[in-house]
Amino acid sequence: MGGSPRYRRPGPDRAPSRDSQAGRVPAGWRHGRPSQRRGVLSTAHPPFRAHQRTLRALVAAIASGEARDVTDILAAVTPGGGKSLLPVIAAAHLIPAGRIERVVWVVPRDSLRLQAEEAFADPVWRRALGHAASLRAADNEPDPARGLSGYVTTYQAVAAAPGLHLAEARRHRTLLVVDEVHHLPMPAARRGEEPDDDEAGAWSRAMRPLLAAAACRLLLSGTLERADGRRILGLPYHPASAGAPPMIDLDAPGLAVIGYSRAQALAERAVLPVNFGALDGEASWLEGGRAAGQSRVGPHRLSGGGVRATTRPALFTALRTGFASDLLSEAFHATRRLRARRRRERGLGAGEAAPGLGKLLVVAPDQASARRYLAALRAWMPAEQGERDVRLATSSAQDAAGALAAFRLRPEPAVLVTVAMAYEGLDAPEVAVVAALTHIRSRPWLEQMLARATRVDPHAGPYAGQQALVFHPDDPLFARFRAELEAEQGHAARPRPDRPPSALNPEREVWRDDDPGGITPLESNALGLRYALLRPRTPEPARGAGAAGIAPVLVEPPSLTERALRQRLSAQVAAQAVEDEANLRLPRGGSLVHRYNAVLKRVLGKGRATMTLPELEAALAWLERNRLGDHLHHLEADARYAWSERQRRGRWMPERVAGR
Incomplete structure (x- = not known):
C-alpha cells in the first residue's frame, strides 16, 4: 500500500511535484498552502489528514478558477483513512463559489446513508470548514433534497427510479459523489459481450447517465479494483492490451487523482496498527458424489504445508465445524479481557455501560453460520446479557438496520455478527476485535474488513494504547495478504518497483470466493495460535498530526x-x-x-x-x-x-x- 498522495502540498517556494507515482497536476494549476487560502484553523479542531489537505487545496483552486478544467476527482483512500469528510470539504468550497448548487451522494447500501448525513451535520467540522450545508437521506420520493444542500441515496434507489435522479441532476449544477465506486462495473458495450443481468450491472446502467449529467464528480474508493477483473464505471483506462490487467489513465483530461495509502495513514496516526492472531488447525471432509460413494479426506492442516489444492475445502470445512467455535472463543475472550482492563483503568463497575470499552465484530461465511455463531456467543453469557449484548445483522434478519445503528452509536451491544452488511463502510470506531470467519480471500474484501477495527476510537484513551486485533484462520492465502501489508509498511522486502500504489493495484491472482462444490464438512479443530503485530515503519506521527483528541459530538442528521x-x-x-x-x-x-x-x-x-x-x-x-x-x-x-x-x-x- 505504498505511494504518496497524488497531489502533494508544496513548500512555499515550489509547485507540486509531478512524477509517475506521486501525483499529477492539471496543466496550469499552481496552488499555495491551504493556510494561505482559507486561514489557519484553530488547534481546537481535529487535524486534517494529507489527502484532506490536498483536496482542500484542489477544490479551492477549482472554486477560484485556477483549476477550472478539473471535473473529476478520484480519491483512492485506504479503507478507514477518512473518505467521508471529502464530500464535505468539496461542498464547503464549491457551493459558496457557485460552481455547484447541490450535492448528491450515492452509497452502496442503506446502512451508509445515515453516516453520510452525519458527516455533513458534524458540528466540529462545520466550524472547521465554515460550512452550513446539510444533506438528508432520501428515498425515491419527489423533491429528495427538501430545500437542503442535497441528499444521500443508494445505488439500489437510483436503479429503481433513474429518471427521478437524472432530472434532479439536470435541474441543478450537481456534485455527484460516488461512494465505493468499485461496485460499478463498466457496462457491456462491445459486440459479443454478454449483457449485464446482475444487480451491479443494473446499478451501472442507471448511474451512467447520472455521471454524464453531473457538473462535477467525486469518486471515492479504498479498493480501486474489482475481483472479477472488469473495468470500473466512470474511470478512464488505457487501451486494453492482451494479458494485462486494466490500467487507469491517470493523465486523462479533467481528472485529478488523490491517493492516501495505509503507510501514510499509519504515519499520521489516522488508523491503528493491526495485531493478527493466526489460528492454525486441521479439517476433514467427504468428497465425491453419492452415486459413486464419498471418500474421507484429511485431516489436512489449514496452513497447507504448500498443498494449495486442499486450502479451499479445508477452510470451508473449518468455518462450519469445531475450528470456527475455537476461533470465535479466542476472539470473544480477547474482547472480554480488553473491556475488563479498560473498565479497571476508568474505575467503572462490572455492568456499567460506557463508550470506548471495545467491541467485537464477527464476519461469518454465510447466514446459516452467522446464526450458529450468534447462538454460541449468547450461550457463553447469561441469557439477559446475551440478548442485549450480541446482535445479528444480515439481509434476512429482522431489524438488521436497527442492530447496525445500535452497534455504531451506543455502548451496547458489544458484539455484532454479520456476513457482508457491516464489512464495508461501517463507521464504528469502538470495534477493536474482528473474528474473520470468512472464506473470502480477495484483497479488496480483506482490506475493507480489516478497516472496521483500525479506526481510532476517541473514547478509548491515547493512540499508543490502541490497536486492532484480528483473529483469522492461518491459511496460505491470508498469510500472503498479511505479508503484502508488511512489505508495504516497510517491514519486509519491498514490492516490485513496477507495482502501483495499493489503491490502484490490480489483483494478480484470481481467488474464487464461491464455496467448493462436492464436499461434506466432517470435523475440524484448532492446533495453535500465533500473533504478528504490524506497526508503522515510522512510529512517530507526522508533524501536526496526532490522535484524534476530540470526542465526536452526537448530532441528529x-x-x-x-x-x-x-x-x-x-x-x-x-x-x-x-x-x-x-x-x-x-x-x-x-x-x-x-x-x-x-x-x-x-x-x-x-x-x-x-x-x-x-x-x-x-x-x-x-x-x-x-x-x-x-x-x-x-x-x-x-x-x-x-x-x-x-x-x-x-x-x-x-x-x-x-x-x-
Whole structure:
C-alpha cells in the first residue's frame, strides 16, 4: 500500500511535484498552502489528514478558477483513512463559489446513508470548514433534497427510479459523489459481450447517465479494483492490451487523482496498527458424489504445508465445524479481557455501560453460520446479557438496520455478527476485535474488513494504547495478504518497483470466493495460535498530526430530525382529537384522527411526508396556535368526508351539547 498522495502540498517556494507515482497536476494549476487560502484553523479542531489537505487545496483552486478544467476527482483512500469528510470539504468550497448548487451522494447500501448525513451535520467540522450545508437521506420520493444542500441515496434507489435522479441532476449544477465506486462495473458495450443481468450491472446502467449529467464528480474508493477483473464505471483506462490487467489513465483530461495509502495513514496516526492472531488447525471432509460413494479426506492442516489444492475445502470445512467455535472463543475472550482492563483503568463497575470499552465484530461465511455463531456467543453469557449484548445483522434478519445503528452509536451491544452488511463502510470506531470467519480471500474484501477495527476510537484513551486485533484462520492465502501489508509498511522486502500504489493495484491472482462444490464438512479443530503485530515503519506521527483528541459530538442528521418532527405532529393531532372527543366538541366514533390529519393537510397545502424541515416546524407552530376542529369546513368539498361533515353540523352542534 505504498505511494504518496497524488497531489502533494508544496513548500512555499515550489509547485507540486509531478512524477509517475506521486501525483499529477492539471496543466496550469499552481496552488499555495491551504493556510494561505482559507486561514489557519484553530488547534481546537481535529487535524486534517494529507489527502484532506490536498483536496482542500484542489477544490479551492477549482472554486477560484485556477483549476477550472478539473471535473473529476478520484480519491483512492485506504479503507478507514477518512473518505467521508471529502464530500464535505468539496461542498464547503464549491457551493459558496457557485460552481455547484447541490450535492448528491450515492452509497452502496442503506446502512451508509445515515453516516453520510452525519458527516455533513458534524458540528466540529462545520466550524472547521465554515460550512452550513446539510444533506438528508432520501428515498425515491419527489423533491429528495427538501430545500437542503442535497441528499444521500443508494445505488439500489437510483436503479429503481433513474429518471427521478437524472432530472434532479439536470435541474441543478450537481456534485455527484460516488461512494465505493468499485461496485460499478463498466457496462457491456462491445459486440459479443454478454449483457449485464446482475444487480451491479443494473446499478451501472442507471448511474451512467447520472455521471454524464453531473457538473462535477467525486469518486471515492479504498479498493480501486474489482475481483472479477472488469473495468470500473466512470474511470478512464488505457487501451486494453492482451494479458494485462486494466490500467487507469491517470493523465486523462479533467481528472485529478488523490491517493492516501495505509503507510501514510499509519504515519499520521489516522488508523491503528493491526495485531493478527493466526489460528492454525486441521479439517476433514467427504468428497465425491453419492452415486459413486464419498471418500474421507484429511485431516489436512489449514496452513497447507504448500498443498494449495486442499486450502479451499479445508477452510470451508473449518468455518462450519469445531475450528470456527475455537476461533470465535479466542476472539470473544480477547474482547472480554480488553473491556475488563479498560473498565479497571476508568474505575467503572462490572455492568456499567460506557463508550470506548471495545467491541467485537464477527464476519461469518454465510447466514446459516452467522446464526450458529450468534447462538454460541449468547450461550457463553447469561441469557439477559446475551440478548442485549450480541446482535445479528444480515439481509434476512429482522431489524438488521436497527442492530447496525445500535452497534455504531451506543455502548451496547458489544458484539455484532454479520456476513457482508457491516464489512464495508461501517463507521464504528469502538470495534477493536474482528473474528474473520470468512472464506473470502480477495484483497479488496480483506482490506475493507480489516478497516472496521483500525479506526481510532476517541473514547478509548491515547493512540499508543490502541490497536486492532484480528483473529483469522492461518491459511496460505491470508498469510500472503498479511505479508503484502508488511512489505508495504516497510517491514519486509519491498514490492516490485513496477507495482502501483495499493489503491490502484490490480489483483494478480484470481481467488474464487464461491464455496467448493462436492464436499461434506466432517470435523475440524484448532492446533495453535500465533500473533504478528504490524506497526508503522515510522512510529512517530507526522508533524501536526496526532490522535484524534476530540470526542465526536452526537448530532441528529436531517432525516432523523424530520422523523422526530413528523412524530410530534402526529402526537399533537392525536391529542387534539382525544381532547375534542373528551370535551364533547365532536362525537365519538369513526376516525377523528384521520379527519384531523386530512384537515391539517388541506390547511397547510401539502402532506407532512413531503414537507421540508422549515415547513414541518411551521406546521408545529400552527398547531400550537390553532384547533383543527375549527377548520373542519375544509373537508366539505372532499367526497370522502362531505356527507359525514354535513351530518355532523346538522346533528351535533356545540349548543345542543350545552343545553343538555
